[in-house]
Amino acid sequence: MSNPLKLGLAGCGSVSQRGVLPNLVQEDTKQWAVLTAVMDPIPGRAKATAEKFGVPLWFEDYDQMLAADIDAVTIASPIGVHYEQAMKAIAVGKHVHLNKTMTTTKAEADEVIEAARKMGVVVVASPGNCRTAPFKRIQEIISSGEIGRLYWAETGTAGGGHEFETFRAGDDVLSNVNPAWYYRRPGGGPMYDMCVYALHNITGILGPARRVTGFSGIGLKERSFKGEVIPVEMDDNTHLVLDFGDDVYCLVYGSNSFSGPARAFASCFFSGSSGAILYDRTGLQVWGRDIPDGHREEHPVGAMPFVTGPHLELPERHVYSDIMHMVDCVLNGKEPVVSAEHARHVIEIIELGYKAAETGQTQTLTTTFEMHFW
Ligand SMILES: NC(=O)c1ccc[n+]([C@@H]2O[C@H](COP(=O)([O-])OP(=O)(O)OC[C@H]3O[C@@H](n4cnc5c(N)ncnc54)[C@H](O)[C@@H]3O)[C@@H](O)[C@H]2O)c1
Incomplete structure (x- = not known):
């Protein structure tokens, strides 16, 4: 595991462009996590995202991103693919943050929780706002x-x-x-x-x-x-x-x-x-x-954890807080509070x-x- 953690982002749409990416590239974040890869299947979107936000790696295929040198993924793709993408990430030992909702059925949620337990990886599932x-x-x-x-x-x-x-x-x-x-x-x-x-x-x-x-x-x-x-x-x-x-x-x-x-x-x-x-x-x-x-x-x-300085003014800071909570749990061996x-x-x-x-x-x-x- 790298410290700071190397993150991959799946899905470069609204929440990512408006909120996740502007938050993750702030200077203070880099002491804990570095956005290393972005992925989106629409031709040109991941590349354009990587260029705009200075991300070293970009992919149009999720499996290729998982094969890259990253420790964790944050999933911001359409909800219907969250389950499959979480399971694939867990299977190769990556820690996972999921935008809401984690899956669409309880059976899928059971599988994600069980697979993460067996692999010893952290899963944080947004939204965490209700803990404020x-x-x-x-x-x-x-x-x-x-x-x-x-x-x-x-x-x-x-x-x-x-x-x-x-x-x-x-x-x-x-x-x-x-x-x-x-x-x-x-x-x-x-x-x-x-x-x-x-x-x-x-x-x-x-x-x-x-x-x-x-x-x-x-x-x-x-x-x-x-x-x-x-x-x-x-x-x-x-x-x-x-x-x-x-x-x-x-x-x-x-x-x-x-x-x-x-x-x-x-x-x-x-x-x-x-x-x-x-x-x-x-x-x-x-x-x-x-x-x-x-x-x-x-x-x-009472602000959410990690929402300080420039993050106080940025959109979707609650999603950023949840991503950084995943990072904090991985780096410091904590149990997720924003739980699956x-x-x-x-x-x-x-x-x-x-x-x-x-x-x-x-x-x-x-x-x-x-x-x-x-
Ligand atoms: N839009 C919001 O205001 C908002 C706010 C907070 C959280 N969210 C959550 O964020 C997630 C994404 O929502 P959004 O509004 O950004 O969606 P969006 O439609 O704006 O963007 C989704 C992106 O995912 C890409 N995509 C499609 N299939 C994919 C796949 N298999 N793998 C990776 N990427 C894929 C699309 O090309 C698109 O760029 C959802 O879970 C949503 O609930 C959205």
Whole structure:
């Protein structure tokens, strides 16, 4: 193993161009990790990426990148290929960071976790945002009994549609990145892509869910990107109810509809017998019968690990934090906090949520995970 770690990046699309690459090439990062190779199958994209960001090696074939002198990969390819790429990397002893979601089924997640254990490699599975101060504080408030006995919660994501990302508007090989996979199987749909954040947040606070039921379907049957029609094959309008046990429930939505500011991205609301909490990206609102004036605002602070200096201003710094967490675990022999087990639980919720919608039968969840805040 090299120190600093030699990293390979698979997938040079939106998240990589806007966030991962600008973060990884900062000077402070080089004491821990050096981006050594980039890979993308679209002709010219990896080469152009390597030239733009000063990366020594570029590939259009994933297996060739794995054969290069790298210690770890960060996977930023379409979600449907994450499982295969993680398994291949683990098989040749590379440590792995995966963008969300790690896989699309629990069975695949089981295989990734088991293979990594056997090979003794680190797997970190984004997103790790739910380990930050606001979520820790929500858990403290609920546990303290300040809002009484918890009854229900609501969370989700509405919005998006990656064809509208301004990043994709250009016509050069680096920015003309077709988002059609976001509407295909496997791996498309707002549950794997966006609602995954909300599900990590809510399970991070309340612990593993016990059961799931819901409805799911497709809103617009067709979308378009630069004049090309994209048939929507994957559900893009999913509404679930989670049972956390002890008669505590959570409504969850994952939709490619418009919400405007009415529902902030992955915001969450908790309703107790004598109070309530709302989290959006601006902070916490807490209401309660026993709170002076009935209401207060809180703004818990605490950056994610490695997000300091120039990274505080760069896009997708939470992904950078997760990648560097993988690096930290490898270099310093730590157990991942942003764990594959938590990712597996969320993946099982999504998979069984779809199954519940299809069959009309409530599904029982089997997976669990340990939660640690930063
Ligand atoms: N777009 C975002 O805002 C965002 C933010 C955070 C995380 N993510 C996650 O990052 C990952 C990539 O999303 P994106 O929006 O950047 O996608 P994208 O469509 O913009 O880019 C994907 C890139 O992967 C390439 N690719 C296709 N098949 C590949 C393969 N087999 N191996 C390697 N590369 C391949 C494509 O050519 C393209 O350049 C997903 O897991 C997504 O959930 C996206």
